[in-house]
Amino acid sequence: MNGKIKAAIIFVVYAFLIFLISVLCYLFLSDSDSVFYAIFSADSSNVLSPDKTAYKFDNGILFFFKLIPAVLMTAEVFGFSWFFGVSSGGTKRRFSNRMLGHLKTVLITCVSCVIVCFVTEEALIPSVQNAVNLYEARARNYWEFTKLATEHSKDPKDDSLSKARFYAEEALKLFPKSMEERVLKLSEKYTKEELYSLYPEYMRAKKLAHDIEDMAVKPTSTTDVVATQVAEDIKEKDSYSYLLKAEEAFKKKDYLNAHYYAELVIKTTVVDGENRLRAKEIESLSWNLLTSEKQTFDENTGDLFAQKKAAYSALKNGDVLKAYYMLLKMKDENPADPDVLNYFDETLERLEKQYFFEDETDDKLEFETANNIYFSVTKPDGQVDLIFIGGISIVEDTGQLVQYFRNFSVTSVSADGHLQDYSYSVPYAKMTAQFASSVDPSVNPNNDRYIPYIFLRGIDRLSDNSRNVIRPQYKATRDEETSSLDVVARVREIRQLDRNAPSFYVLNIPFEDLALIRQACEGADKMPFLSLMRFTSKAEQYGFSSEVYTTEFAKRACFPFVILAIMIGLAILSFNYRLLSGRAFRFHWLLLFPLMTILLHFVLMLIDYMESLLALSLYSSLGAWCPVVMVAVSVVVVLGVSIRFLSSHGE
Amino acid sequence: MKKSFFLVLVFFVIFLVLLCGTSFFAMLEENCMHMKVGIKSSFFNWSYLLHCAVLYMPWCAVFALMMLILYIIKHKFSIPQFAIPYFVIALLLWMLVIPGCSAWYAKIQNDIPILPADSQNLSAGYFRVEGEDLTFVTETKENDREVWRRKVFSERTGIESTAEATGAETVASAESVSTGKTGMGISAENLQEALADSKLSEALAASASDVEAPTFSDSLIERAASIPMWWNFAHEKCLLLKAACSSALKKGYFAYILFATMGFALSSVIFLCRFSSWRLINGLIVLVVSAVIILVNIQFYDETMIQWLPFLGKSWLPLVFNTSLCVIFMTIGIINWVRHPDSNREER
Numbered sequence: 001m002n003g004k005i006k007a008a009i010i011f012v013v014y015a016f017l018i019f020l021i022s023v024l025c026y027l028f029l030s031d032s033d034s035v036f037y038a039i040f041s042a043d044s045s046n047v048l049s050p051d052k053t054a055y056k057f058d059n060g061i062l063f064f065f066k067l068i069p070a071v072l073m074t075a076e077v078f079g080f081s082w083f084f085g086v087s088s089g090g091t092k093r094r095f096s097n098r099m100l101g102h103l104k105t106v107l108i109t110c111v112s113c114v115i116v117c118f119v120t121e122e123a124l125i126p127s128v129q130n131a132v133n134l135y136e137a138r139a140r141n142y143w144e145f146t147k148l149a150t151e152h153s154k155d156p157k158d159d160s161l162s163k164a165r166f167y168a169e170e171a172l173k174l175f176p177k178s179m180e181e182r183v184l185k186l187s188e189k190y191t192k193e194e195l196y197s198l199y200p201e202y203m204r205a206k207k208l209a210h211d212i213e214d215m216a217v218k219p220t221s222t223t224d225v226v227a228t229q230v231a232e233d234i235k236e237k238d239s240y241s242y243l244l245k246a247e248e249a250f251k252k253k254d255y256l257n258a259h260y261y262a263e264l265v266i267k268t269t270v271v272d273g274e275n276r277l278r279a280k281e282i283e284s285l286s287w288n289l290l291t292s293e294k295q296t297f298d299e300n301t302g303d304l305f306a307q308k309k310a311a312y313s314a315l316k317n318g319d320v321l322k323a324y325y326m327l328l329k330m331k332d333e334n335p336a337d338p339d340v341l342n343y344f345d346e347t348l349e350r351l352e353k354q355y356f357f358e359d360e361t362d363d364k365l366e367f368e369t370a371n372n373i374y375f376s377v378t379k380p381d382g383q384v385d386l387i388f389i390g391g392i393s394i395v396e397d398t399g400q401l402v403q404y405f406r407n408f409s410v411t412s413v414s415a416d417g418h419l420q421d422y423s424y425s426v427p428y429a430k431m432t433a434q435f436a437s438s439v440d441p442s443v444n445p446n447n448d449r450y451i452p453y454i455f456l457r458g459i460d461r462l463s464d465n466s467r468n469v470i471r472p473q474y475k476a477t478r479d480e481e482t483s484s485l486d487v488v489a490r491v492r493e494i495r496q497l498d499r500n501a502p503s504f505y506v507l508n509i510p511f512e513d514l515a516l517i518r519q520a521c522e523g524a525d526k527m528p529f530l531s532l533m534r535f536t537s538k539a540e541q542y543g544f545s546s547e548v549y550t551t552e553f554a555k556r557a558c559f560p561f562v563i564l565a566i567m568i569g570l571a572i573l574s575f576n577y578r579l580l581s582g583r584a585f586r587f588h589w590l591l592l593f594p595l596m597t598i599l600l601h602f603v604l605m606l607i608d609y610m611e612s613l614l615a616l617s618l619y620s621s622l623g624a625w626c627p628v629v630m631v632a633v634s635v636v637v638v639l640g641v642s643i644r645f646l647s648s649h650g651e
Numbered sequence: 652m653k654k655s656f657f658l659v660l661v662f663f664v665i666f667l668v669l670l671c672g673t674s675f676f677a678m679l680e681e682n683c684m685h686m687k688v689g690i691k692s693s694f695f696n697w698s699y700l701l702h703c704a705v706l707y708m709p710w711c712a713v714f715a716l717m718m719l720i721l722y723i724i725k726h727k728f729s730i731p732q733f734a735i736p737y738f739v740i741a742l743l744l745w746m747l748v749i750p751g752c753s754a755w756y757a758k759i760q761n762d763i764p765i766l767p768a769d770s771q772n773l774s775a776g777y778f779r780v781e782g783e784d785l786t787f788v789t790e791t792k793e794n795d796r797e798v799w800r801r802k803v804f805s806e807r808t809g810i811e812s813t814a815e816a817t818g819a820e821t822v823a824s825a826e827s828v829s830t831g832k833t834g835m836g837i838s839a840e841n842l843q844e845a846l847a848d849s850k851l852s853e854a855l856a857a858s859a860s861d862v863e864a865p866t867f868s869d870s871l872i873e874r875a876a877s878i879p880m881w882w883n884f885a886h887e888k889c890l891l892l893k894a895a896c897s898s899a900l901k902k903g904y905f906a907y908i909l910f911a912t913m914g915f916a917l918s919s920v921i922f923l924c925r926f927s928s929w930r931l932i933n934g935l936i937v938l939v940v941s942a943v944i945i946l947v948n949i950q951f952y953d954e955t956m957i958q959w960l961p962f963l964g965k966s967w968l969p970l971v972f973n974t975s976l977c978v979i980f981m982t983i984g985i986i987n988w989v990r991h992p993d994s995n996r997e998e999r
Contacts, residue, residue, distance in 0.1 A: 081931045372803050374778050374785055384776075386787050386799055411799055417775070417791035419799055477799070524875065543778045543787065545688035548875040555877075576725050577931040589932055595939050605879035612876045613679040616686065621694045 003086065011075040014593055018071055019064045026060030027053070047135040048142055055135045058128050065125050069563060070601035072113045074593055076567055077574045077600075080106070085579035094647045102575070103645055110567040114560050121559060122529055129526060137371045141391070243275050246282050255286040256305075256312055260342065262286065287316070304330070308339060315343065320350045321459065328462075351459075354503060356430035358458040358470055360404070368406070369394050370518045376543030377509060382415030386543070387507075388425075392518060401433040401450075401511075408454065410505065411477060422497055424472040430455040433511045440506075450511035457503045472501040513538060520544055524552035532556065537624070546624075551615040554627035558611065561634035566607070568641040575648050654728060655736045661722055662740055666715035670704060673711055677703035681765060683876055687869045689774040698763045705756050709749045709896075710889070713917065716741060717941050724924045724933050730988070737921055745914035750907065753897050768868035772796070779870050888949045895952040909966060912973035913948040917941055919977040922984025925991065944976065 047055045084102065246261035265279035290309065307330055315323040327344040334340055368391040377385045390407025409425030433450040437443045458470030474497040476490060507514070516535045519527045520542075527535065532553045539546040579585065611630075618626045681699040686692050719740070723733045773779065775790035780803075787799040867873035899910040920941050926933050950956045950963055951972075957963050 077931065081929070372785075374803075376776075376778070376787065384789070388785070388801060388803070413789045413797075413799075417789045417795075417797070419789060419797045525877065540689075543776060545777050545871050545875075547686075547688050548871055551875050574931065577929075577934055579929045579931070583928045586927075586929075589927070589929060592932060592935055596935060599935070599938065602879070602881065605881070608877055609879055609882065610676050610679075613676060613683050616683050616872060616875060617679045617692075617694050620686070620692045 004083075007079055007082065010590065011079065014075070014590075015071050018067060018594075018597070019061075022064040022067065023057060023060035026056045026063060030056055030059065047139045051135045051138065055132065058132050058135075062125065062128050062132065065120050065128065067597065067601060068120050069117045069604055070597045072116065073567060073570055073600045073604075074596045076109065076113065077570050077596060078593065079574075080109075080571050081574035081578045082585065084575050085581055085583070092649055094649050096649065099646050099648060103642065106568060106571045106645065107642075110564055110571070113567060114563050117563050118560050122556075126526065126528065133522070137368065140371065141368065240275060243279055243282075246279060246286075250282055250286055255290045256308060257339065259283055259286040259290060259312075304334060304337070308343070311347075312343060315347055315350070320347060320354060323347045324351050325463070354455070355457050355459045356455045357461045358428070359461055360430065360458075368392060370521070373518055373521050374543075375517045375521075377507060378541065379508070384413040386411040386413065403431045403514075405429040405431055405454065408456070408505075419477050421477055422474045422494065423477050424474045424497070424501060426456050426470060426472040428458055428470050429505075430458070431514075436508075440508075451509065452507040452511055452514055454505040454507060455503070456501070456505055471503075472498075474498055474501065509542075513542070517542055520549070524549050527552070529556055536627075547616060547619050550619055550624065550626055551612060554615045554618075554630040555608070555611050557627050558630050558634045561631065561638050562607065562611065565634060565637045565641050566604070568638065568645055572641070572645050572648055575645070654732045658719070658723070658728070658733060658736045659740065662715055662719050662736075665718045665722070666712055669711040669715050669718070670708060673707045674700055674704035677707060683872055684768045684865055684867050685766075686867075686872050687774045688777055688871045699765065702759065702763045702765055705752065705759050709752045712744050712748055712752075713914075716744060716918065717920075717937065720921050720924055720937050721934050723921070724930050724937070734921075738918070741914065741918035745911045745918075749896065749911075749914075750900055753893075753900055757897065768866055770866070770868045773869060777871060780874075781870060888953070891952055892945075892949055909969055912969050913944065916944050916948075916973035916976040916980075919980045920944070922980040922987075924984075925987045926983065928991070944973075947972065 083105075087102075242261045242265045246258050246265065249255075249261060250258035259282075262279040262283035266276060266283065290313070307326060311323045311326040311330065314320075314326065323343075324347045327340060327347050330337070330340045331344050370392045371390065373389040373392060375387055377387065379385065388407075388409045388411075389405045391405070393404045393406070395402040395404075406428060407425065408429040409423060411423035412420045414420060431452050431454045434453040435448050436451045437445045437448045439451065439453060456470075456472045460469065474494045476494070516531055516538065519531050520535055520539070524532065527549075532549060535544075536546060536550045536553050539549045615626060615630055618629060622629055678696060678699040681703065682692060682694070682696060716737075719737065723737070773788050775788045775796065777788070779786050779788075783802055785801050785803045789797050789799070791797060867876070896907075896910055899906040920937050923936055923940060924933055926936055948969060951969050953963075962968070
């Protein structure tokens, strides 16, 4: 027993030393100018300077985690080799009872080692890898933003300066130490004083935008008692009370309200009953009267009424944007007018079905969950859309149902395989999950599902400001050499396309697949096991190779069995080469541990490679059955190796 | 006597198992190198299998000899029982089998050729990462291919001037890694330049194209194969050693003997099989020492190393190094034998 404890202590100390050495090596030897770069390759020039130490440290930990199977196996080989010697080998017979007892020990040890390896592989390595990726992504974004800021600041156009400042600020958030002088350097148009005077103004405007957003949200929040009361009142009233209101308003010749309430009745009723027909009648009558009626109103509210009417007809004609800005102005001037508030709410509701507010994206850049997402979607008519997203920020408290896409672009490939000449991209897009039936009425509501619905147009919340409008922009897919005439024609064509650019994009894929795709883009080896399992059958339809993902899945599924087989195999080895009884253990033998670890690590890498080759080749003949066959084979190998262990015998 | 013959049998069994395994996996590797995603390929390819079997036969024989030492360590043999068959096999191996295999391979190379991987005409409908670009190949009705390309993985820009300089380097190295020809490898031109005034030049330069590790046709398959980081390095060094062997054979008997001194050093590792009283340690030492011998011998033929340390290029160096190793191992073996004549026996 004493010997076992000693052995355990030796291995714990050894593992700790390996950990220390790998971390230290990464901290001090991992730069690209180091001779050891080939082994400890963590190039800290990939990350921003504040992240450098943490980046190297994490890479060191990652290296250690990858060494864990080899370290455990070293411990196993030496430990068993010594243990079998002490417990004096076996009998001369094969399949002796003593070997059965040994097998029990071996299996318990190996299975616990396999569990450690599996947890490391599936839980610890991904979490550290995430941290490492985050550092790299931050640096990449920082470089991209500074590049964009520099480009925009050199651009003579007026609005490019505000864009330059925007990107410069985003870059600053990622790397605060690079501070203001960089921003100053970026735009030579501003003097230092001017910039300092502009900056607070900009911040004030930003704050104002947030305040107003709060106000817009408040009526539905529970803190505002009055508003909640009103909301509850509305809930209680049925469509009939609306009808009464509409009729009353119609009698009073308040056609605006009559039309409004009549429409509410139509909205809240589904069956074409008596009420609904009556409401339709009132609606059309009041609308006709509204549009034909000459301006007959009293002096006091006349101007407001005209504005209301204009806004209302803009809303009815589908120009929600115009109605929104008109009502916004009215709301500022007459914050108490119930009509204005009513219409404003409705306009906002409709607006949010078509646009998103540009300021929503303001602080999303810092928290990008994923970068460089790409996939393809095949439409029913055979057209393929290639979709690229520069970065995704997820609003977690909505259950991921709201996401913001940076640099969203769509390139179409026609059904006959030709790349279309123009593709569009939008700097920001907002994705919300919506029911498929609400987008496409032909979908049966019984097997409804969430699909991603992407808003491509962003507007300014406060004013009708074309500068802050986000909208898709077209550009040519190919840079072919063209004559000057063609260039003119092309520019004209692009302008034409820009004018008719779409305002939304419906991704007709299950919403959950978006998360799978996000993980798949980081590489099959970094995908969580369960996601990988679900993705293998879907890979092909999103432009990913099912070979790659199935192979990885097969390997991951086999991993515990393969490690178990190797460990039992090593137990046979250590039985065969055991320390003969009566020989004393020499301390200097411990110095050979690292050699064993390195050797085993190399062998493990080789086995991993052989496994991938086998899985890839098997996939072409077995297809989706490849993982099953691989797991079955590895289980058989485990059994075979166990039997071989039992059949070992002493001399 | 019976035990000695048994040892020869064991050698052949190990050799056959190794040969089958190696050529099977080498065949799979060739398969995968020619594979393109989405296109079915056959599992067995006899011509690849045969080609690889002949190509890797000498290596398998050398490794089988190494395994035989491990077998001898495990089992009880008296010194003449294992020494006689072992040295006979080693001598035959280095004097007959390896030159024979080399000649055979030269013949078979043209009969059963392996075509280089074709990285054009990639299968349509998949995204691929190529260097900094993301690409998507589409196939048109007229069987043309159109490639959508987008620069995605952008490099850093001139905000941090120091970062920019190193950044360019990293990007460059990242690209070369993706093609599988790392800085450690030898490109054909470099080799020719470097070899201009070297003794081994003519033969080596002629086979320079053989020295590069082959690449995968499809980058997606390459990524999925999870190639170990040392694989290309090892592969190139093996090919280098093979090229050195065949060039020595062409030059004549003496040149080959110089090359084959590596074999004598490798064979004399058997003297270390009673080094320690723990057989596990003995086995480990045999493996590690053999690996070191092979690594050092590769350096004698590696032009990039010769540029660093010019004295490595001297033709007599392998002879001196390997012979002195032989002598050292032999001394250790004899001392061990004198001190512990039967250290491999279990005490009862």
